[in-house]
Amino acid sequence: MSSRPLVRVAVLALAVAEGVLTLISEEDPYGAVPIAIAVLALVVLERRPVPAFLATLPAVLYPGAIVPAIIALYVVSSRYRDWWIIAGCGLLAAAGFVFPTTEFAPSIWDSYTLLGVIYFTMTALAPILLGQFLRSRRELALRLEEVKEAREHERRLDAEAVLAKERNQLAREMHDVVSHQVSLIAVQATALQVSTADPDARQAAGNLRQLSVNTLDELRHMVNLLRASGTPSTELTPQPTLTDLERLIAGSAIDARLVGDVPDGLEPPVQRAIYRTIQEALTNVRKHAPGASATIEISHDDTDLTVTVTNTRPTRPTLALPSARHGLVGLQERAALLGGKLHTGPLPDGGFQLRLRLPVTAIGMARG
Incomplete structure (x- = not known):
């Protein structure tokens, strides 16, 4: 039974209506007690499905109100996966549906009784199958949501892996190309600083060499940061202040x-x-x-x-x-x-x- 208030009220109203009509047709006031118990059992059906189902069976035997039992059987089927519990409740419901029709007659195996057994067994089987169908539907929806989340997670991991690969490739290119060129500049500046006699040229070469060294140092820091991007260990502490x-x-x-x-x-x-x-x-x-x-x-x-x-x-x-x-x-x-x-x-x-x-x-x- 759904947890939505309107559906719960509608189900209780249906059970009460069936009980009132049954009492009117039977003209027996004592049948109100098992019917009242069956209706009250529906109130606690969400919390105690099996005990509530058992409480509806007396109303089936006397005076013959079957709606509470069918509703309770459906909830039991939708809540439990154990087929022993489901089959046991189904057999009890079917037996309860058939028993009043026999009227304790000795000819229990006549054709009408056998047809009644078939009909009421199918009546008990219908809420069981409906409950199992809706339970499977809910489980399938949950599985699909899990699969969707797993695929989204895998997509993010793939994207991060691609980005990490591109960052590493870019870091290698920066290191191999830029550092090579800047190193050549530093070497040639050092050679010029040593070989020239012009003080201004020597100072310019020294500045050029120092700038090259600083550039290589910062390039090394940037390459390390680029390779570490996207990891928890990424730190910006080497950056200047x-x-x-x-x-x-x-x-x-x-x-x-x-x-x-x-x-x-x-x-x-x-x-x-x-x-x-x-x-x-x-x-x-x-x-x-x-x-x-x-x-x-x-x-x-x-x-x-x-x-x-x-x-x-x-x-x-x-x-x-x-x-x-x-x-x-x-x-x-x-x-x-x-x-x-x-x-x-x-x-x-x-x-x-x-x-x-x-x-x-x-x-x-x-x-x-």
């Missing part, structure tokens, strides 16, 4: 100075965003404004933290270097993740300015 700004500016091979104070208490993602912004700005100055000087200004107020990198116009011829602007796109994405904005653009005097603005409420800055 604002304490490395002085080293970054000193090794930039350009005339750069830092203006303003770096606020305390910044979260690591914010520190990395500021560091990468300054690093990308200095890289662009070296590439696109040879001989220019740069000013890095960090300021903050009650609402925003602002990092501004401004460079003068180039003093040497600009080389045509490849650029896809991926660096600026990455900086814009970093800023957006922190709720900030990145502005870039040329200046009237031929210079260039990059400005990162982050809201104080989003960067976790310690307040005094």
Whole structure:
């Protein structure tokens, strides 16, 4: 019997209606007691199916109300998998249906009685089969849901495996190609630093060698992070912080100075965003404004933290270097993740300015 209130009320009403009609037809007031017991048994049928079924059998024997027994037999069949319980209840129900029709007659094996046995056995079998069908349907629905969840889990695992394979392949390509080229740059810079007698050339070669070494070091960290992406052990601790700004500016091979104070208490993602912004700005100055000087200004107020990198116009011829602007796109994405904005653009005097603005409420800055 369904747990929905309307269905429960309808079933009880049907059992009561059958009992009332049976009492009217039999004209025997004593039959009200087993009928009342059978109807009350339906109330506890969900919690105690087998005892409730047994309580409906007296009403079947006297005065002949069979609806409560059929309903109880259906619930027993839908709740239990043990065929001994189901078959036993079915036989009891069939016997109870047949017994009143014999009227204790000696000719129990006459044709009418045998037909009654067949009919009432089928009557008992119908709720059993219906209950088993609905039970199998529920179990099949649960199995299909489990299969769906398992397939979804396998799909996620396959996607993660593909991504891990692609990350590993990309990491190998980055290591094999980029590190090889940067290593050659470092070796040639070292050779130039040793062989040249020009102090300016020696200093430039030393800066070039140091930049190559730093690039290789960061490349190694990035390759490790790329290979570890998607695993619980992924850590960003090798990433630089604002304490490395002085080293970054000193090794930039350009005339750069830092203006303003770096606020305390910044979260690591914010520190990395500021560091990468300054690093990308200095890289662009070296590439696109040879001989220019740069000013890095960090300021903050009650609402925003602002990092501004401004460079003068180039003093040497600009080389045509490849650029896809991926660096600026990455900086814009970093800023957006922190709720900030990145502005870039040329200046009237031929210079260039990059400005990162982050809201104080989003960067976790310690307040005094």
